[in-house]
Amino acid sequence: MATKEIPYKIYLEESEMPKDWYNVRADMKNKPAPLLNPGTLQPMTFDDLRPVFCDELVRQELDDTTAYIPIPEDIRNFYKMYRPSPLVRAYCLEEKLQTPAKIYYKFEGNNTSGSHKLNSAIAQAYYAKQQGLKGVTTETGAGQWGTALSMACAYFDLDCKVYMVKVSYEQKPFRREVMRTYGASVTPSPSETTNVGRKILEKHPGTSGSLGCAISEAVEAATSQEGYRYVLGSVLNQVLLHQSVIGLESKAAMDKYGIKPDIIIGCAGGGSNLGGLISPFMGEKLRGEQDYQFIAVEPASCPSFTRGKFAYDFCDTGMVCPLAKMYTLGSGFIPSANHAGGLRYHGMSTTLSQLYHDGLMEARSVEQTSVFAAAQQFARVEGILPAPESSHAIRVAIDEALKCKETGEEKTILFGLTGTGYFDMVAYEKFNNGEMSDYIPTDEDLQPGFDSLPVMP
Amino acid sequence: MATKEIPYKIYLEESEMPKDWYNVRADMKNKPAPLLNPGTLQPMTFDDLRPVFCDELVRQELDDTTAYIPIPEDIRNFYKMYRPSPLVRAYCLEEKLQTPAKIYYKFEGNNTSGSHKLNSAIAQAYYAKQQGLKGVTTETGAGQWGTALSMACAYFDLDCKVYMVKVSYEQKPFRREVMRTYGASVTPSPSETTNVGRKILEKHPGTSGSLGCAISEAVEAATSQEGYRYVLGSVLNQVLLHQSVIGLESKAAMDKYGIKPDIIIGCAGGGSNLGGLISPFMGEKLRGEQDYQFIAVEPASCPSFTRGKFAYDFCDTGMVCPLAKMYTLGSGFIPSANHAGGLRYHGMSTTLSQLYHDGLMEARSVEQTSVFAAAQQFARVEGILPAPESSHAIRVAIDEALKCKETGEEKTILFGLTGTGYFDMVAYEKFNNGEMSDYIPTDEDLQPGFDSLPVMP
Numbered sequence: 001m002a003t004k005e006i007p008y009k010i011y012l013e014e015s016e017m018p019k020d021w022y023n024v025r026a027d028m029k030n031k032p033a034p035l036l037n038p039g040t041l042q043p044m045t046f047d048d049l050r051p052v053f054c055d056e057l058v059r060q061e062l063d064d065t066t067a068y069i070p071i072p073e074d075i076r077n078f079y080k081m082y083r084p085s086p087l088v089r090a091y092c093l094e095e096k097l098q099t100p101a102k103i104y105y106k107f108e109g110n111n112t113s114g115s116h117k118l119n120s121a122i123a124q125a126y127y128a129k130q131q132g133l134k135g136v137t138t139e140t141g142a143g144q145w146g147t148a149l150s151m152a153c154a155y156f157d158l159d160c161k162v163y164m165v166k167v168s169y170e171q172k173p174f175r176r177e178v179m180r181t182y183g184a185s186v187t188p189s190p191s192e193t194t195n196v197g198r199k200i201l202e203k204h205p206g207t208s209g210s211l212g213c214a215i216s217e218a219v220e221a222a223t224s225q226e227g228y229r230y231v232l233g234s235v236l237n238q239v240l241l242h243q244s245v246i247g248l249e250s251k252a253a254m255d256k257y258g259i260k261p262d263i264i265i266g267c268a269g270g271g272s273n274l275g276g277l278i279s280p281f282m283g284e285k286l287r288g289e290q291d292y293q294f295i296a297v298e299p300a301s302c303p304s305f306t307r308g309k310f311a312y313d314f315c316d317t318g319m320v321c322p323l324a325k326m327y328t329l330g331s332g333f334i335p336s337a338n339h340a341g342g343l344r345y346h347g348m349s350t351t352l353s354q355l356y357h358d359g360l361m362e363a364r365s366v367e368q369t370s371v372f373a374a375a376q377q378f379a380r381v382e383g384i385l386p387a388p389e390s391s392h393a394i395r396v397a398i399d400e401a402l403k404c405k406e407t408g409e410e411k412t413i414l415f416g417l418t419g420t421g422y423f424d425m426v427a428y429e430k431f432n433n434g435e436m437s438d439y440i441p442t443d444e445d446l447q448p449g450f451d452s453l454p455v456m457p
Numbered sequence: 458m459a460t461k462e463i464p465y466k467i468y469l470e471e472s473e474m475p476k477d478w479y480n481v482r483a484d485m486k487n488k489p490a491p492l493l494n495p496g497t498l499q500p501m502t503f504d505d506l507r508p509v510f511c512d513e514l515v516r517q518e519l520d521d522t523t524a525y526i527p528i529p530e531d532i533r534n535f536y537k538m539y540r541p542s543p544l545v546r547a548y549c550l551e552e553k554l555q556t557p558a559k560i561y562y563k564f565e566g567n568n569t570s571g572s573h574k575l576n577s578a579i580a581q582a583y584y585a586k587q588q589g590l591k592g593v594t595t596e597t598g599a600g601q602w603g604t605a606l607s608m609a610c611a612y613f614d615l616d617c618k619v620y621m622v623k624v625s626y627e628q629k630p631f632r633r634e635v636m637r638t639y640g641a642s643v644t645p646s647p648s649e650t651t652n653v654g655r656k657i658l659e660k661h662p663g664t665s666g667s668l669g670c671a672i673s674e675a676v677e678a679a680t681s682q683e684g685y686r687y688v689l690g691s692v693l694n695q696v697l698l699h700q701s702v703i704g705l706e707s708k709a710a711m712d713k714y715g716i717k718p719d720i721i722i723g724c725a726g727g728g729s730n731l732g733g734l735i736s737p738f739m740g741e742k743l744r745g746e747q748d749y750q751f752i753a754v755e756p757a758s759c760p761s762f763t764r765g766k767f768a769y770d771f772c773d774t775g776m777v778c779p780l781a782k783m784y785t786l787g788s789g790f791i792p793s794a795n796h797a798g799g800l801r802y803h804g805m806s807t808t809l810s811q812l813y814h815d816g817l818m819e820a821r822s823v824e825q826t827s828v829f830a831a832a833q834q835f836a837r838v839e840g841i842l843p844a845p846e847s848s849h850a851i852r853v854a855i856d857e858a859l860k861c862k863e864t865g866e867e868k869t870i871l872f873g874l875t876g877t878g879y880f881d882m883v884a885y886e887k888f889n890n891g892e893m894s895d896y897i898p899t900d901e902d903l904q905p906g907f908d909s910l911p912v913m914p
Contacts, residue, residue: 007471008537014464080465081549081840092538092612110567112842112877154837155549174882178842180889181833376638380611383538385569385635420569422879425631432637 009086010253017084018248019071021241023060024279025351026067027286030358032237032350033325035061036312038454044322052219054229056127060238067283069241071123078122078155079245082111087253088417092381094401101404103397104261105417106250106277107384112178113148115342115387115419116273117233120242121145124231125152134227135159139189139214141168142341143175144387144419145233150184160184161228163191163217166209168341175423189214196220211345212331215316234270235315235324235349243276250414251280261292261414263400267392268296268305268363269342271349277416278361285360294361295400296352297392299371301439302335304328304348305356305363307446311453313347323454326353330449336439338368339427340388346449366395367438372431374398375421387419388427466543467710474541475705476528478698480517481736482808483524484743487815489694489807490782492518493769495911501779509676511686513584517695524740526698528580535579535612536702539568544710545874549838551858558861560854561718562874563707563734564841569635570605572799572844572876573730574690577699578602581688582609591684592616596646596671598625599798600632601844601876602690607641617641618685620648620674623666625798632880646671653677668802669788672773691727692772692781692806700733707871708737718749718871720857724849725753725762725820726799728806734873735818742817751818752857753809754849756828758896759792761785761805762813762820764903768910770804780911783810787906793896795825796884797845803906823852824895829888831855832878844876845884 025031034043049058060069071079090103108116128136135158140146146162153160162184169176169188176186189209190197194217200207207213222230233239254261264281266274274296284290296305304327314331315321328347329335335344348356355361368388375391377398378384386394397415404411421428430436482488491500506515517526528536547560565573585593592615597603603619610617619641626633626645633643646666647654651674657664664670679687690696711718721738723731731753741747753762761784771788772778785804786792792801805813812818825845832848834855835841843851854872861868878885887893 008534009471011468014466077465077548081545088538091534112836112840114879151840155840173886174879177882177886177889178879181842181885182837379569379638380640383569383608383612385638422571422631422635425634428638429630429634432634 006089006257008091009088010257011086012084012249012253014080016252017076017079018245019076020068021071022244022248022280022283023063023067023069023241024244024282025064025237027283028354030354031064032354035322035324038314038319038323051223052230054124054127054131054133056130057124057238060241061236072126075123075126082118083245084249085110087250090382093378096377096381097398097401097405099401099405100408100410101401102410102412103401104412104414106246106414107417108246109384109387109417109420113144113151114422115144115148116243116246116276117145117148118151119245119276120233120239120272121148121152122155123242125149125156125158128229129156129158133158133229135161136229136231137161137163137218137222138231138233139163139211139218141165141211143168143172143423144342146184146186147175147178148233149231150179150182153184154182161221162186163189163214163221165189165211165214172423189217191217194220212316216320219320234272235347237351239272240275240279240349240351243272244279246273246276246416247278247280250277259412262411263293263295263413265295265297265393265396265413265415267343267389267416267418268298268348268352269345269389270347271352273416273418275349275352282355282360295396296356296361296363297396298363298365299338299340299343299392300365300367301338301441302329302344303365304346306365309450309453310353310357313453315347324350326350327356328453329446330452332452333446333449338439339424340368340392342389343392364396366392367440369431369436369438371395372428372436376431384417385421386417387421388424390416390418393417463546463714465548466545467714468543469541469706469710471537473709474533474536475702476533477525478528479701479705479737479740480520480524480526480698481739482521482694484740485811487811488521489811492779492781495771495776495780508680509687511581511584511588511590513587514581514695517698518693529583532580532583539575540702541706542567544707547839550835553834553838554855554858554862556858556862557865557867558858559867559869560858561869561871563703563871564874565703566841566844566874566877570601570608571879572601572605573700573703573733574602574605575608576702576733577690577696577729578605578609579612580699582606582613582615585686586613586615590615590686592618593686593688594618594620594675594679595688595690596620596668596675598622598668600625600629600880601799603641603643604632604635605690606688607636607639610641611639618678619643620646620671622646622668622671629880646674648674651677669773673777676777691729692804694808696729697732697736697806697808700729701736703730703733703873704735704737707734716869719868720750720752720870722752722754722850722853722870722872724800724846724873724875725755725805725809726802726846727804728809730873730875732806732809739812739817752853753813753818753820754853755820755822756795756797756800756849757822757824758795758898759786759801760822761803763822766907766910767810767814770910772804781807783807784813785910786903787909789909790903790906795896796881797825797849799846800849821853823849824897826888826893826895828852829885829893833888841874842878843874844878845881847873847875850874
């Protein structure tokens with residue numbers, strides 16, 4: 001194909017948007033290990049999962065053979081409100097770096113949730129509505145997922161109950177108000193509204209909460225009320241499936257101009273963005289059609305891939321959820337107060353964990369001061385103020401582009417710019433004032449996490 | 458032209474983006490009255506203005522005969538980072554309202570400044586750079602203009618000094634940090650860095666500042682330092698010229714699909730967005746080629762068009778700037794604490810003032826609780842959380858669409874969605890809590906403003 005002149009931003013036509021999600025598990029020889037019932041240690045079945053999750057989402061969770069799953073028309077129409085997202089050629093960054101590399105990023109921040117989370121939120125809300133449910137419950141820490149879900153529920157007129165970690169509820173009142181504007185009820189967790197919340201409050205009256213506790217409250221709220229289910233914004237296979245729209249659009253846009261990425265980079269917390277971005281490219285690699293270098297980027301303070309163990313572990317700190325086989329720092333691991341709240345998770349998607357274990361992708365950990373330096377450099381030339389999470393990918397994209405400058409290689413780099421940093425200005429302020437520090441856990445710090453790994457039979 | 462199916466979002470190709478700005482003054486029979494020198498009451502000349510503004514911008518300010526002014530390539534390339542902005546068909550809002558009207562909005566919020574202000578900021582920074590200046594100074598209240606200018610200056614490696622009204626500096630630390638992230642120095646005004654600031658602080662030690670004072674400080678900072686000029690984000694003719702890119706893109710996108718708007722609606726503070734949106738359409742009306750209904754929407758608490766006088770007045774509260782003939786509430790008028798900071802200005806663009814005076818456009822004033830109700834309704838169906846300023850236009854667009862529902866008319870409505878409300882969550886919180894109130898000045902409230910109008914010879 002003749003090389004066309006590449007515009008600054010490649011937008012697909014609406015008619016070119018994906019009509020199916022791509023399920024990368026279908027092309028994996030080594031499937032991700034199944035979730036286990038924590039009581040029986042047997043694989044979770046449809047019937048085990050359906051009291052918690054919507055039926056159709058359970059089906060998607062368990063389906064590791066169907067490669068393409070149609071995107072319902074209502075979801076495709078909602079996608080059209082903020083998608084296709086632009087694939088941006090970072091001409092200005094390339095010039096600033098004086099690199100021969102060609103840098104592209106897929107920008108998912110142009111919607112009110114400020115991140116890619118909306119791609120799965122609208123799907124999960126849709127299936128809840130289809131099932132005739134009254135509403136859904138969830139937890140949120142940094143607030144991106146809660147915001148996305150509140151937007152999706154407003155669209156389908158579903159009730160949305162968000163348990164927000166108390167410290168975030170108090171420190172991020174703006175995120176909370178966005179959710180309320182979309183009609184969600186936002187409860188600081190732990191709360192008096194659930195048994196588990198009341199127990200924790202009794203034991204630790206002054207606690208500022210944790211994600212693990214918020215998950216437990218949200219699950220209890222869903223399972224104890226008629227017509228409610230629990231939804232989750234990352235880690236799960238169903239979420240990676242919905243997020244494949246990122247990679248499918250990226251690939252379609254690149255194919256249109258005859259571009260092949262050499263390196264594909266994404267930040268990794270629970271894996272939703274990274275898994276979505278790389279899925280269709282990984283599919284080609286798994287089928288032996290094309291090779292790509294994939295790099296997962298995680299915070300040095302929460303290094304699941306680079307320093308974790310590949311083992312069965314609890315997905316939540318409260319140890320009530322199913323066991324997943326994944327790279328984990330142990331469900332008891334408490335990450336330090338890194339500013340990329342969306343990446344502070346002890347575990348990782350089972351799908352990505354298997355791919356990493358099989359040597360199909362790489363991982364790097366980076367320190368937050370170097371991440372914010374990359375964020376600032378990027379913002380000043382590309383205009384977009386990136387989220388701290390997304391800036392992990394920027395850091396490694398710049399590092400790779402600078403390597404090309406040294407070697408003279410004209411590699412094509414694609415990274416996922418998952419969101420914007422408008423609600424992260426406290427972190428930017430620390431960086432601007434030179435008050436940000438790094439934290440790398442010692443091997444001893446990791447012990448309490450690893451020690452709590454359940455012993456498998 | 459055959460009607461094509463209209464997509465949710467119409468994006469122009471980069472090759473279809475405007476190559477010239479359109480200067481609506483060229484087609485006006487009654488030109489806007491010239492700025493007057495406050496000392497001599499004679500029209501301001503090139504030489505009067507060049508100590509304060511960049512040379513090329515002074516030329517643009519004074520040029521009321523050239524219809525098309527080429528957009529320099531560097532500016533067009535910067536535009537490509539965040540433009541073309543989408544022209545959105547509000548299918549979901551139409552369905553929610555059950556109106557036969559067809560609603561379109563031009564969305565200018567998809568850039569880090571969060572508003573259309575960047576369109577002029579990058580132009581002003583470019584001409585400053587071309588002139589070999591070291592930097593520029595400006596004032597900011599709500600912070601949108603200051604953010605846009607700091608982004609533009611980062612791109613051209615210019616120093617950027619922003620005087621931020623002290624109360625905003627303290628209450629909006631996040632806006633301040635965005636500017637600092639882009640390398641701007643942000644000084645709370647009044648400050649010890651200028652003579653005028655020191656004088657005011659001596660007289661009113663505890664003052665929280667005002668826009669008028671910040672303007673005076675920024676002008677002093679520009680004129681007292683070698684290599685600096687002052688820049689302004691609204692009101693001026695040059696700003697309307699740069700903002701014409703909004704209207705030109707809107708018109709090109711509509712023409713592509715054979716769409717003719719019947720009503721064009723924009724919020725009006727100083728007039729930069731409204732003037733930019735309507736310019737090319739107004740040109741057709743002025744040339745007798747096509748008729749349109751134009752509606753300016755302003756806050757009931759600061760009703761320059763609907764309750765002001767068409768007279769010469771000072772542009773600033775400090776009465777140091779030139780006199781402009783405009784609809785004004787008097788430079789001494791203090792608007793109440795309306796949450797649309799960008800619309801709290803006592804005066805109005807001289808160009809728009811003349812067009813309104815000549816009966817070529819209409820104006821309406823709306824109360825802020827009804828504005829936030831419209832904002833919330835819009836956000837829940839269209840996904841975008843709008844800025845309070847932009848929501849004034851949403852209010853009237855919804856009102857007009859509901860009129861169509863009554864009459865059955867299938868009017869086509871176009872409105873300007875100038876920005877996002879991510880930094881306005883304090884206002885949304887008040888609305889969500891039912892604590893927002895309206896304020897309409899009495900005729901007596903307006904007297905102090907009108908009384909301070911200078912007596913013309």
